Amino acid sequence: MKLNLGCGAMKVEGYVNIDERESVNPDLVCNIFDGLPFDTESADNIIAKDFLEHIPQDKVIYVVEEIWRVLKTGCLFESFTPDCEHGQGAFQDPTHRSFWCENTWLYYSMKTAREQIGTKANFEIMSMQRINTDFRGRVYHLHVSAKAVKEQSDA
Numbered sequence: 001m002k003l004n005l006g007c008g009a010m011k012v013e014g015y016v017n018i019d020e021r022e023s024v025n026p027d028l029v030c031n032i033f034d035g036l037p038f039d040t041e042s043a044d045n046i047i048a049k050d051f052l053e054h055i056p057q058d059k060v061i062y063v064v065e066e067i068w069r070v071l072k073t074g075c076l077f078e079s080f081t082p083d084c085e086h087g088q089g090a091f092q093d094p095t096h097r098s099f100w101c102e103n104t105w106l107y108y109s110m111k112t113a114r115e116q117i118g119t120k121a122n123f124e125i126m127s128m129q130r131i132n133t134d135f136r137g138r139v140y141h142l143h144v145s146a147k148a149v150k151e152q153s154d155a
Contacts, residue, residue, distance in 0.1 A: 001043050003070070005032065006051030015047070032063055041072045041150070049080040053090065056097040061119050064108055068121035071148035077123065079144045083130055089139035100142055102128060109146065122149040 004010075007017035008024050018036075019026040030037060032055075046067055055063050067077055082089030084099040091099075107113045108123045123146035133141045 001038070002045040003036075003038075003043050003047070005046060005048040005067070006054065008050075010049065012047065015045075032066060033059060036066050036070050038070045040069050043070045044072060044075050045078070046071055046076075047078045047080075049078075050082075052079055052100060053081045053093075053096040053098055057099075060098050061117060061121075065119055065121045068108075068123070068148055068150075073148060073150040075148055076126070077144075077146050077148065079146070080141050081144075083140040083142040086130060086140040089134070089141065092139075102142065105144055105146070122151075123147060124149050 002012075002015040004012045004015040004017045007015075007019050007026050008021075011017040011026070017027045018030050020029065020031045022029050028037075048067070052060070052063070071077060079100075081100040082093070082096065083101055084090035085101040090096060105123070105125055105128065107117050108119065108121050109125050114120075114122060126145040126147055127143075128145075129143045131141050131143055133139050
């Protein structure tokens, strides 16, 4: 099973396209704050393109943990967010509620940082790439591919 979180109008074939808005006709209407309606370790891949930045800062840990919970061990989470370190994209949109940069991912990929914020979500960063997504060079996105790491003590 593959999930596309916050699909909006950008549905991906072969994925369960999920959005909280019925108006975009997703495969599944779901508010992630209520949890994902899937079993633990049931997803082979999860993508979130222009999704995480719309999560309020105080809900980010819960949402990332929910994504991690649903992913199978060793499977990928792909995130595509406006990069807050370079360009205007992260801050110009008034609907953005959290901000993402390379260092943000330390809290989900380094044991000491995970312990600091008290999260179980553990990812191994496979790739992290900053991409200019605006021809005027003002908007950059951070594309992160991260593998779910689940040890006996994490489950």
